[in-house]
Amino acid sequence: MERYNLVVIGAGSGGLVVAAGGSGLGARVALVEKHALPFTPEGGIAVRAMGGDCLQYGCVPSKALLRAAKAAHAGREAGRFAIRGVNDPGPQDLGAVMDYVRGAQAHIAPNDSVERFEALGVDVLLGPGRLRSAHEVDVNGTAVWGRHVVIATGSRANIPPIPGLEETGYLTNESVWHTRILPGSLLVMGGGPIGAELGQAFARLGSKVTIVSSTPHICPKEDADVAAVLVKELVSEGVTIHDNSSATRVAKRDGRKVVAVKSKSGAEFEVDVDEILVATGRRPNIEGLDLEAVGVKFGTRGIAIDAKCRTNVPSVWAIGDVAGPYLFTHWAGYQAGIVLRNTLSPVALASCDVANTPWITYTDPEIAHVGLGEEEAAKNGVSHRVFRAPFEHNDRAVCDGTWENNFAKVLVDPKGKILGATIVHPHAGDLLGEIVLAKKNGLPFSALASVIHAYPSLSEIHGAVAREYVKTSLTPSRKKILTKLAAFLRR
Amino acid sequence: MERYNLVVIGAGSGGLVVAAGGSGLGARVALVEKHALPFTPEGGIAVRAMGGDCLQYGCVPSKALLRAAKAAHAGREAGRFAIRGVNDPGPQDLGAVMDYVRGAQAHIAPNDSVERFEALGVDVLLGPGRLRSAHEVDVNGTAVWGRHVVIATGSRANIPPIPGLEETGYLTNESVWHTRILPGSLLVMGGGPIGAELGQAFARLGSKVTIVSSTPHICPKEDADVAAVLVKELVSEGVTIHDNSSATRVAKRDGRKVVAVKSKSGAEFEVDVDEILVATGRRPNIEGLDLEAVGVKFGTRGIAIDAKCRTNVPSVWAIGDVAGPYLFTHWAGYQAGIVLRNTLSPVALASCDVANTPWITYTDPEIAHVGLGEEEAAKNGVSHRVFRAPFEHNDRAVCDGTWENNFAKVLVDPKGKILGATIVHPHAGDLLGEIVLAKKNGLPFSALASVIHAYPSLSEIHGAVAREYVKTSLTPSRKKILTKLAAFLRR
Numbered sequence: 001m002e003r004y005n006l007v008v009i010g011a012g013s014g015g016l017v018v019a020a021g022g023s024g025l026g027a028r029v030a031l032v033e034k035h036a037l038p039f040t041p042e043g044g045i046a047v048r049a050m051g052g053d054c055l056q057y058g059c060v061p062s063k064a065l066l067r068a069a070k071a072a073h074a075g076r077e078a079g080r081f082a083i084r085g086v087n088d089p090g091p092q093d094l095g096a097v098m099d100y101v102r103g104a105q106a107h108i109a110p111n112d113s114v115e116r117f118e119a120l121g122v123d124v125l126l127g128p129g130r131l132r133s134a135h136e137v138d139v140n141g142t143a144v145w146g147r148h149v150v151i152a153t154g155s156r157a158n159i160p161p162i163p164g165l166e167e168t169g170y171l172t173n174e175s176v177w178h179t180r181i182l183p184g185s186l187l188v189m190g191g192g193p194i195g196a197e198l199g200q201a202f203a204r205l206g207s208k209v210t211i212v213s214s215t216p217h218i219c220p221k222e223d224a225d226v227a228a229v230l231v232k233e234l235v236s237e238g239v240t241i242h243d244n245s246s247a248t249r250v251a252k253r254d255g256r257k258v259v260a261v262k263s264k265s266g267a268e269f270e271v272d273v274d275e276i277l278v279a280t281g282r283r284p285n286i287e288g289l290d291l292e293a294v295g296v297k298f299g300t301r302g303i304a305i306d307a308k309c310r311t312n313v314p315s316v317w318a319i320g321d322v323a324g325p326y327l328f329t330h331w332a333g334y335q336a337g338i339v340l341r342n343t344l345s346p347v348a349l350a351s352c353d354v355a356n357t358p359w360i361t362y363t364d365p366e367i368a369h370v371g372l373g374e375e376e377a378a379k380n381g382v383s384h385r386v387f388r389a390p391f392e393h394n395d396r397a398v399c400d401g402t403w404e405n406n407f408a409k410v411l412v413d414p415k416g417k418i419l420g421a422t423i424v425h426p427h428a429g430d431l432l433g434e435i436v437l438a439k440k441n442g443l444p445f446s447a448l449a450s451v452i453h454a455y456p457s458l459s460e461i462h463g464a465v466a467r468e469y470v471k472t473s474l475t476p477s478r479k480k481i482l483t484k485l486a487a488f489l490r491r
Numbered sequence: 492m493e494r495y496n497l498v499v500i501g502a503g504s505g506g507l508v509v510a511a512g513g514s515g516l517g518a519r520v521a522l523v524e525k526h527a528l529p530f531t532p533e534g535g536i537a538v539r540a541m542g543g544d545c546l547q548y549g550c551v552p553s554k555a556l557l558r559a560a561k562a563a564h565a566g567r568e569a570g571r572f573a574i575r576g577v578n579d580p581g582p583q584d585l586g587a588v589m590d591y592v593r594g595a596q597a598h599i600a601p602n603d604s605v606e607r608f609e610a611l612g613v614d615v616l617l618g619p620g621r622l623r624s625a626h627e628v629d630v631n632g633t634a635v636w637g638r639h640v641v642i643a644t645g646s647r648a649n650i651p652p653i654p655g656l657e658e659t660g661y662l663t664n665e666s667v668w669h670t671r672i673l674p675g676s677l678l679v680m681g682g683g684p685i686g687a688e689l690g691q692a693f694a695r696l697g698s699k700v701t702i703v704s705s706t707p708h709i710c711p712k713e714d715a716d717v718a719a720v721l722v723k724e725l726v727s728e729g730v731t732i733h734d735n736s737s738a739t740r741v742a743k744r745d746g747r748k749v750v751a752v753k754s755k756s757g758a759e760f761e762v763d764v765d766e767i768l769v770a771t772g773r774r775p776n777i778e779g780l781d782l783e784a785v786g787v788k789f790g791t792r793g794i795a796i797d798a799k800c801r802t803n804v805p806s807v808w809a810i811g812d813v814a815g816p817y818l819f820t821h822w823a824g825y826q827a828g829i830v831l832r833n834t835l836s837p838v839a840l841a842s843c844d845v846a847n848t849p850w851i852t853y854t855d856p857e858i859a860h861v862g863l864g865e866e867e868a869a870k871n872g873v874s875h876r877v878f879r880a881p882f883e884h885n886d887r888a889v890c891d892g893t894w895e896n897n898f899a900k901v902l903v904d905p906k907g908k909i910l911g912a913t914i915v916h917p918h919a920g921d922l923l924g925e926i927v928l929a930k931k932n933g934l935p936f937s938a939l940a941s942v943i944h945a946y947p948s949l950s951e952i953h954g955a956v957a958r959e960y961v962k963t964s965l966t967p968s969r970k971k972i973l974t975k976l977a978a979f980l981r982r
Contacts, residue, residue: 005981013946024965026974028981059947063890071572074565078580081562082587089569089576096573104890111884147981330946344977358945368945393602396920399554399595429887430921433942433950434928440942443932451924451931454849454859455504455821456550459924474515483517486835490496490519490638 002123004028006343007137007146009129009289011036012052014320014332015152016112019122021340029122030144032129032137039102039109050124051112052154053321054329055105057174062197064104066362068097069204073237073364080401091206095180102177129153131294134315148315148343151289151296151303152332155282155321160189164250168257170276173198183207183275187259189247190279191218193361196230198277200363203239210240210271212261214280217243219361222422223373229405229424230363250276284322301325307351309339317343328359356440360429365406368428370436371420372411384411384419385472387445389464391425395456402426408461410435412469416444427458434462445469493614495519497834498628498637500620500780502527503543505811505823506643507603510613512831520613521635523620523628530593530600541615542603543645544812545820546596548665553688555595557853559588560695564728564855571892582697586671593668620644622785625806639806639834642780642787642794643823646773646812651680655741659748661767664689674698674766678750680738681770682709684852687721689768691854694730701731701762703752705771708734710852713913714864720896720915721854741767775813792816798842800830808834819850847931851920856897859919861927862911863902875902875910876963878936880955882916886947893917899952901926903960907935918949925953936960 006022008015011033019031036048037056049055078086110116114124127140136143157172159165171179173194184207188199191213203209211218211234217227218234218241231241244264251258258272284302291297296311296318297304303318305311311318317339320332335352342348358370377384388409391397397406402425411419418439423431438447449466453459497513499506502524510522527539528547540546569577601607605615618631627634648663650656662670664685675698679690682704694700702709702725708718709725709732722732735755742749749763775793782788787802787809788795794809796802802809808830811823826843833839849861868875879900882888888897893916902910909930914922929938940957944950 003981005977025977026970027977054946060886060890063887063947067891068572068574071565071569071574071577074562074569075574075577078562078565080591081559082584082591083559083562083566083580084584084587085580086562086566086577089574093573093575096575100571100573107889107894108886328946330943333946334943344973344980346976346980353943357943360945360948395551395599396554398598399551400558401595403598427918427921429945429948430918430950431924432948433922433944433953434924436944437925437928437934437938437942441932441934441938443928447928447932451928452821452825452844452848453924453927454851454920455545455819455824456554457851457920457923459921462924479517482835485837486496486516486518489835489837490494 001136001143001145002030004030004123004144004146006030006148006150007144008032008150008152009137010052010152010154010320010322011050011112011117012152012154012320012332013054013329014336015052015150016050016117017333017336018150018152018319018339019117020120021336022344023121025340025344027344030125030146031117031122032125032127032139034126034128036114036126039106041106041110042103044110047110047113047115049109049112050114051109053156053173055108055112057177059329060105060108061101061177062173062194062201063362064101065097065201066197066364068100069201070364072206073204091182094182094205097205098177098180128288130288131290131296131316134294134313146315148317150339151316151318151322152320153285153289153322155284155302155327157278158281158283159278160280162247162250168250168252168276170278172278176277183273185273186210186275186277187212187257187271187273188277188279190281191215191220191241191243192279192281193219195277195279196234196361196363198279199239200234200237203234203237208238210242210273212242212245212247212259214246215243219367222361222367222369223375226367226422226424229365229407230367232405233365282321282327286322308342308348309335309352310342310348325354326357326359328357331357353440356436358432358436360432362429365424365426366428368423368432369421370432371418371439373420373422374409374411377411377419382419383414386411387465387468389461389468391461393464394458394461396458396460397425399456408465410445410465412445416446416469417442418445423461425458431458431461434459492627493521493635495521495614495635495637497521497639497641498635499523499641499643500628501543501643501645501811501813502541502603502608502615503643503645503811503823504545504820505827506543506641507541507608508824508827509641509643509810509830510608511611512827513835514612516831516835518835521616521637522608522613523616523618523630525617525619527605527617530597532597532601533594535601538601538604538606540596540600540603541605542600544647544664546599546603548668550820551596551599552592552668553664553685553692554853555592556588556692557688557855559591560692561855563697564695582673585673585696588696589668589671619779621779622781622787622807625785625804637806639808641830642807642809642813643811644776644780644813646775646793646818648769649772649774650769651771653738653741659741659743659767661769663769667768674764676764677701677766677768678703678748678762678764679768679770681772682706682711682732682734683770683772684710686768686770687725687852687854689770690730691725691728694725694728699729701733701764703733703736703738703750705737706734710858713852713858713860714866717858717913717915720856720898721858723896724856773812773818777813799833799839800826800843801839816845817848817850819848822848844931847927849923849927851923853920856915856917857919859914859923860912861923862909862930864911864913865900865902868902868910873910874905877902878956878959880952880959882952884955885949885952887949887951888916890947899956901936901956903936907937907960908933909936914952916949922949922952925950
């Protein structure tokens with residue numbers, strides 16, 4: 001039986017980093033993947049791309065779709081900047097847009113390809129992986145042995161058991177990429193980041209979009225004041241949002257899909273649309289792994305791991321969506337680094353740093369977030385003060401016409417350290433890195449007030465929030481002393 | 492005679508910060524300004540705006556113009572994203588665009604207004620300021636006394652003595668904002684940031700633009716590889732660039748402006764255009780201050796100051812464009828803070844931190860820069876290594892179609908500290924803050940590799956460059972040891 005340092009099941013965001021990193025560090029690595037898709041980059045040669053949901057159905061295609069949708073929206077926006085001759089282009093040719101999306105995927109595909117990983121010295125085994133023991137993984141009937149087994153099988157769309165849904169048919173974040181006819185109307189079940197992003201993209205491409213969300217507001221992991229900015233924009237773009245609401249049954253009627261919706265207040269109504277997109281959460285891909293046989297513990301949220309990414313079975317590790325707690329590519333990649341350190345050195349020492357994990361919702365405006373939000377801090381009784389600054393006083397945002405509603409806020413602990421930050425602005429994601437770096441390295445929040453930000457730049461927002469904090473040190477009694485000093489100095 | 496802690500001459504970026512800050516810290520402040528313009532913000536009341544070149548003729552109107560120009564350019568770009576029905580809008584109504592520009596200025600105007608500063612307790616004296624002594628400033632025949640006098644009179648366009656230029660007529664960064672008819676063709680003298688920014692804006696709005704630059708490449712303060720990315724974009728947008736070239740004479744012929752150009756290689760040719768924009772550097776506003784009478788030293792680059800912003804006369808300080816060395820609003824504002832600390836405490840202790848001053852050229856792509864560039868480091872014999880990463884492997888840039896040509900590079904000293912960084916990308920300015928913060932706080936460059944960047948975000952470029960640096964620690968001998976360790980671990 002082939003012996004490896006690492007047998008990795010799943011070649012998505014987490015598994016690929018373990019495989020490439022492990023191989024680079026001199027380990028023997030087997031990478032098991034059941035789903036490789038053909039892609040041919042422009043001017044390049046065909047590859048079999050792995051990459052999991054991120055490349056195939058998630059981050060990459062959704063961001064490319066959002067970019068195309070922004071280009072359509074720019075037509076509607078040009079008048080704001082006094083530009084003549086650029087107008088609302090109306091409903092788009094979705095097939096052409098999907099070709100753009102596929103082009104972006106194809107550009108990235110070689111990086112995640114079977115060919116590249118084989119060239120790196122990784123043994124790529126195509127097929128489903130199944131645990132045979134705590135050290136053995138079966139692929140198509142052949143077993144390989146690993147000192148460590150890393151499960152990184154990801155997640156897939158959770159389909160709620162709504163009567164009539166299966167019979168009526170629906171799209172998920174997987175099947176949506178094969179749609180080539182723009183639906184005239186689209187009902188999005190779920191108001192999380194996937195629902196909000198795809199909802200806005202389709203609306204901008206010309207669909208009439210309705211979002212049905214069971215939470216009090218869309219993007220429920222964000223504070224209400226943050227989500228409200230996005231809601232305002234979506235509504236202004238023609239999106240209908242039903243909060244605190246769920247679909248109760250679905251049927252096909254006269255060729256249309258009819259969704260019965262019930263709100264928590266008791267209201268019931270029907271929405272009839274051309275298409276339904278289900279984005280009501282994710283479920284971990286644990287089926288077929290035979291976790292029970294080896295005794296690896298798991299629950300509805302996936303495989304149970306500790307901060308070192310260990311399962312209860314010493315040689316078995318789990319990372320990424322199948323384990324959580326975050327379902328982000330960068331989290332999976334980060335966990336991969338932790339697992340590399342913990343498996344390729346004789347002792348497992350590294351733990352995941354949950355508090356410094358950022359995330360971005362890629363709507364327009366974007367929502368960028370790290371650490372504690374206000375509601376979470378209040379709920380958990382964390383001692384904090386909140387400082388905020390609106391983009392209304394950021395001169396670059398004024399020149400760019402992005403000042404309305406958008407803002408940044410930072411939670412600071414009693415010692416002046418950053419607990420969390422949220423930025424809502426079309427470029428929020430670009431701006432987040434600065435505050436994550438400050439937080440991660442334990443810099444005092446005031447450091448963001450003393451660094452020079454270029455004028456006029458959006459990054460000045462960090463200085464603006466930090467100055468609100470610094471100001472609080474200028475107490476009335478201190479001001480009185482300074483005034484006396486000034487009077488003395490001008491004798 | 493009224494006695495003040497601070498008499499500030501010039502209410503631009505530097506002077507306003509001294510005045511507001513000084514007043515806030517309990518000092519008595521007189522602010523002398525000869526140029527306040529009326530603005531009425533949308534839905535607001537009329538104000539007399541100070542703000543200097545930044546608000547009136549510089550940063551603010553140029554960024555608003557660039558934003559409008561980008562909206563026109565978006566029409567040409569839509570096809571790249573498979574969007575139908577959004578097209579090249581052709582030449583624009585410049586008057587309408589200038590109204591948009593004025594709207595942005597009006598939004599900001601109240602912040603820089605006579606009314607606001609009076610409300611802050613500052614005595615605003617409208618008129619030209621002239622030094623009567625080391626402590627006295629004359630305004631319209633009345634003198635005021637200051638424990639300290641801060642000169643912040645800014646700069647204006649430098650007009651080269653080219654035969655025929657005055658007679659033929661030209662625009663500067665001041666008069667350009669009164670233009671309401673788009674010139675069919677525009678010759679920009681000067682390839683610095685102002686020339687590059689306004690040149691691109693006019694080209695995108697529909698002018699045929701020619702840039703004549705005396706330096707080997709436009710944006711001469713940037714490394715050649717950085718400027719080349721911008722040049723490639725400008726040329727693709729139809730801008731003609733003549734490097735190493737100068738206008739030798741200008742004349743009017745058949746209603747057109749004819750500029751004779753001579754290149755350093757000896758070639759001579761004529762360019763005939765509808766309009767000329769002069770952007771060949773800046774000169775300090777020192778006339779009328781009577782510096783000689785008080786003995787304040789100055790040269791062609793302005794008033795001589797030390798790192799504490801002191802002139803040779805102990806009670807006289809100078810900040811901003813009139814003193815330099817940088818001609819940036821944020822530099823002036825930063826110097827203002829230094830002067831506040833040095834004048835309102837009994838001892839002058841604070842010095843300017845030149846090495847951590849960023850700047851951005853607001854073209855598309857933007858060029859964002861802090862600290863040492865490669866050419867400067869080589870010229871000065873500074874020991875360094877350069878690490879770079881292209882946006883070609885940044886997945887967000889791939890999805891957004893901004894991956895071609897753009898890149899980031901960082902100069903690192905032998906101890907792993909950041910010496911300088913340059914980013915060239917449409918969002919470079921948003922990304923710069925993170926690396927400035929790291930540099931300013933003396934974080935090791937490797938810190939940018941260990942912080943988690945959200946995927947897919949442009950800020951991952953910092954991690955990508957830093958990983959190039961971290962990789963260098965994986966030497967062949969270290970790799971050998973790791974390989975042996977891995978073999979041992981998989982027994």
